[in-house]
Amino acid sequence: MSDKELDLPVPDPGLEEHPPRFTDVDPAAADRSYRQIVAMLAAVPVLVIAFLVVYFAVPRDAELILFGSTFKMQTTLLGLTAGFATLLIGIAAIAWARSLMSDEEIVGERHGAASPPEARERVLADLEIGIDASAIRRRKLLGTGMAGALGMMLLPAVVSLADLGPWPTAEERAKTIEKTIWAEGVRLVTDVTNVPLKATDLVVGQLVNAQPENLEHLEDSAEYQIAKAKASIIVVRMDPNSIKIPESRRDWQVDGILCYSKICTHVGCPISLWEQQTHHLLCPCHQSTFDLGNSGVVVFGPAARSLPQLPITTDAQGYLVARGDFTVPVGPSFFERDSLKDFQEGDR
Amino acid sequence: MRFLARGGRSSKDRTSLRRHRAARPVLLLLSLFLVGATYAAVSPATESVADGAADAQLIAQGKALFSQNCASCHGLGGEGLAQQGAPALTNVGAAAVDFQVSTGRMPMANPLVQAPAKENTFTEDEIAALAAYVASLGQGPAIPTEDQYNPAGMSPEDVSRGGELFRTNCSACHNFKGAGGALPNGAVAPSLQNATPKQILEALRTGPGQMPIFAEGALPDENAKQVIAYIEQVNAVPAAGLSLGGLGPVAEGFWAWVAGIGSLVLFAVWIASRGARA
Numbered sequence: 001m002s003d004k005e006l007d008l009p010v011p012d013p014g015l016e017e018h019p020p021r022f023t024d025v026d027p028a029a030a031d032r033s034y035r036q037i038v039a040m041l042a043a044v045p046v047l048v049i050a051f052l053v054v055y056f057a058v059p060r061d062a063e064l065i066l067f068g069s070t071f072k073m074q075t076t077l078l079g080l081t082a083g084f085a086t087l088l089i090g091i092a093a094i095a096w097a098r099s100l101m102s103d104e105e106i107v108g109e110r111h112g113a114a115s116p117p118e119a120r121e122r123v124l125a126d127l128e129i130g131i132d133a134s135a136i137r138r139r140k141l142l143g144t145g146m147a148g149a150l151g152m153m154l155l156p157a158v159v160s161l162a163d164l165g166p167w168p169t170a171e172e173r174a175k176t177i178e179k180t181i182w183a184e185g186v187r188l189v190t191d192v193t194n195v196p197l198k199a200t201d202l203v204v205g206q207l208v209n210a211q212p213e214n215l216e217h218l219e220d221s222a223e224y225q226i227a228k229a230k231a232s233i234i235v236v237r238m239d240p241n242s243i244k245i246p247e248s249r250r251d252w253q254v255d256g257i258l259c260y261s262k263i264c265t266h267v268g269c270p271i272s273l274w275e276q277q278t279h280h281l282l283c284p285c286h287q288s289t290f291d292l293g294n295s296g297v298v299v300f301g302p303a304a305r306s307l308p309q310l311p312i313t314t315d316a317q318g319y320l321v322a323r324g325d326f327t328v329p330v331g332p333s334f335f336e337r338d339s340l341k342d343f344q345e346g347d348r
Numbered sequence: 349m350r351f352l353a354r355g356g357r358s359s360k361d362r363t364s365l366r367r368h369r370a371a372r373p374v375l376l377l378l379s380l381f382l383v384g385a386t387y388a389a390v391s392p393a394t395e396s397v398a399d400g401a402a403d404a405q406l407i408a409q410g411k412a413l414f415s416q417n418c419a420s421c422h423g424l425g426g427e428g429l430a431q432q433g434a435p436a437l438t439n440v441g442a443a444a445v446d447f448q449v450s451t452g453r454m455p456m457a458n459p460l461v462q463a464p465a466k467e468n469t470f471t472e473d474e475i476a477a478l479a480a481y482v483a484s485l486g487q488g489p490a491i492p493t494e495d496q497y498n499p500a501g502m503s504p505e506d507v508s509r510g511g512e513l514f515r516t517n518c519s520a521c522h523n524f525k526g527a528g529g530a531l532p533n534g535a536v537a538p539s540l541q542n543a544t545p546k547q548i549l550e551a552l553r554t555g556p557g558q559m560p561i562f563a564e565g566a567l568p569d570e571n572a573k574q575v576i577a578y579i580e581q582v583n584a585v586p587a588a589g590l591s592l593g594g595l596g597p598v599a600e601g602f603w604a605w606v607a608g609i610g611s612l613v614l615f616a617v618w619i620a621s622r623g624a625r626a
Binding site: 021025067094203205206236271273274275277278289 | 562565
């Protein structure tokens, strides 16, 4: 076909000039390349036999120390022999194609993609016969009935989407994601060991990963993980003179013992990387950093909201207890969440 | 003193003993003794001072070592120097000194973000003397005894509980395997690979550098020992092959991208290149 028939915007440059390779013009170079390829292929059986020998002869618990790391002798040698054998086969194949196989470019012509007109007409005629034979033209309700039946089958699939969860109305949110099991008088206990915390037991610079005492009642139930994921806290004690405590939060703490949600306000990772001297709390997932010496405001990273602080006090026996639930929802933002009540730098 | 004088004026018929020339000096001495005795009884730090001559000698030796090795930054009395960034040592206790000096962190060679662990050049006796001196300056955790930290004889349940405690309290900084990790502003949480049980317990109780304190109230000795048993067990299991620091996906990903994909790219370039022509 000529360029006119193909309607190309620029003329077809054709095949570029084909300079011969060294191996095409110099028989010595071709022989050298030939010997290299055969040598590589001949090394493969040697490596395979070495693999078999290692498999049977090297004890499984033998160890090898390389670059200061300990390796299992057998697996290392098996990997090296099998790996190099595979690699040599690959390199030999490529070298063969590059230096000894003909590398002349060949043009393969193709016919057009559309079928010839007579074939297309025959298919349409066959289709017409099929539709007539199905009786759908004379008994019209067959087609309508089938379409309606299939359409109705979509309904169960759509309706069962309701199982994805309750519709997040304001009332529903207040009962679920905007609430934790913290309540007035609930003691702060250590995570894992459930030991109640006394204010006098905590020293300045101390960090405790804690949770509500009433979480223990939920153990082994489905709600346990949900409740723990929302109610986990960290308790820290700082020198009250070295931190900023706003007027509105003066009675949220006990002598510099402050309690914060452990769930990052960015995407909800648990955070407990707390620097004692800077009072900064760093989230390991995306490096959001909160200043626990300043009501949990964000000092770095992608988090948009301060870390929620849990108001605490002591009970009659001196144990740390919550004064109520968190005043704002814990964890990451969601579409309907109101951010007006979150603490911001400068709030009193 | 004024009440004595007034008392002397108002009642002339009191015994002459009170008017004796020695009355004032004797009373002064008695009251000084009383104040001293009360202070000694109330203050626990000086209690240990009063323990015996051996202690006093140890403290004196520690004070000499302190003046030579520590005082240039921490001050002659351990009061700290803010402009050097050196904290006061008056209430850090003996455990902090034992940890910092035995791991070679102190004395620092030069002021950095954080004191790096290095070879310790002090003998055990010298560390004990330094610790005794710093402990005498105020209150603070004492050097733990072997039964507090030796994890020998812990059951598999204890080790498992220790693992739970480690993952809850320590892994955020020290990595789930105790390999350590990065902290903000160039600081690092060190690897626990070479930490001794004693040093681990001392670090928990004293909170060196940016590390928070994990005091007995929330983490009793029994739990701390479980954590130590877990770390010992993890350290005893060798990592297979190149661990790349055991730091997780960053180091491994770097290796896979640079060495793995890099060599694949080189092969692809070789396969597609036209090579030399005649």
